[in-house]
Amino acid sequence: MSTVEYLLPTRGIVASSTSTTELTARASADVVGLARRAESLGYDGLWVGDSVLAKPRFEPLVTLGTVAATTDSVELGTAVYLPVLRHPVHVAHMTATLDQLSGGRLSLGVGVGVRPPEREEMRQLGVDYERRGAMLNEALTVVSRLWEGTAIDHAGDHYRVEDAGIGFEPARKPPIYVASAAFEPSEGFPRQIQRRLIEHGDGWLPIAMPPEEYAAGRTYIAELLEGTDRPNDAITPGYYLDVVVAESEATAIERAREFYRDYYGEQVAYRSEQALSRAEIRKRGAFGTVDAVEERVAEYLDAGVERFVVRFPAGDQRRQLRAFSSVAETVL
Structure with missing residues (x-):
């Protein structure tokens, strides 16, 4: 059975x-209040986006800490978190803390940022935009090892730590959801995303992908996993779904x-006709x-979204929130 989770409007x-x-x-009203409202309506989780300079918004993990304290059992997630804007030791420490304080409710959706303002954001924070994919993959390696609770040594292309440990484990290892916007059925995913899915992915969280393309992506991921020691269904298929319920599609x-x-x-990608x-x-x-909306959601269900x-x-x-909760009750 698929779950339905709500992205809070922190931007x-x-x-x-x-x-x-x-x-x-x-x-x-619109973070804490909406979080409580969504839980009361039966939503399964609450998610937040991330940005430091490019798209000003509330800091995601601090926000989720507050949401965790004011809700009972809903899952918590990031859609999506940009780990390369922080050192991986900080990422491991903050996420493990949040997971402990929330009782093991965190899912970590991760991405790299693809738009011009994010390029400038990374420049100001000293991150090499062109190498961000490789940096994210290495950061996830460091974070995952630190989540084991023991001290580690790591000497990579982008990060070095010696005898570093955060001293504790998360309550539950947060599943890592790999974001993607680029997928071409005839070519697959970009190389760094392929590596991220194979080495770190517990879930897949694409955006702006019609159902037929989504289904092709799921098949491609299963093929990627065939050459590994992971089962073909090791990666949970998620989807970042935009929804507007109105009196007509045009409206x-x-x-x-x-x-x-x-x-x-002013982001160019959303200014073009x-x-x-x-x-x-x-x-x-x-x-x-x-x-x-029910019909469209059913198409994504048929494509394999969980x-x-x-x-x-x-x-x-x-x-x-109210309108879509009725959709979820009917379709899911």
Whole structure:
């Protein structure tokens, strides 16, 4: 049975608040309040995004710590965390702490950042943008070893530690979900993502991928694992699904288009007419009436999605939460 998990609007509240007072109020209402609301509606998890400079938002692990303290049992996740913006020792320490304090609820979705503002963000933080994929893979090796709780030595191309240990293990080793936006059925994934999936992936979390392409990606991952000692079903198939429920598909897509323009600002990838076309928006998820959204979600289920991380690219988060909960009850 597939799970449905909700992405909290930790960027949206920062981007749209006009004062510190307003932001403080919305932190309570639209992070803590929405987290509690989603749990009460039966959502299985709560996720947050990440950025330091490129897309200002609340720090993800601190946010999830607060969410953990105000919820009972929902899963917690990052969609997606950018480990290369921090040293892997810090990443291991923070994530193990959060997992302990939440009782073993953390899933770590990871990525590298692909847009121009993220390139500038990495430059300012001293990260080589062109080598970020290899850096992430090595960072995950260090983090996974540190999660074992004993001191380690590591001398790699990007990180060196000697007799380093955080002193404890997470309550449950957080499953690592590998994000991807690039997949070509005839060519597969880029080389670094292939390595990340094989060596570190407990789950797959793509975005902007229509159901038929998603199914091809699942098949490709199974083929990747055939040459390893891991079973073909070792990687849980997730999907980052954008949803807007409205009276028509046209209305839903226009609301999503407006959201993307506001959310991504001057980022070239979301300023082009092609990227904002109906076809390009539609492949990101499910848009339209309840019946249309149910049909689209069913297509992703048929393609093999087992874990939906749902973002509502619209302003009325509470209405969308409620509407989609009925979709989940019907389809899932």
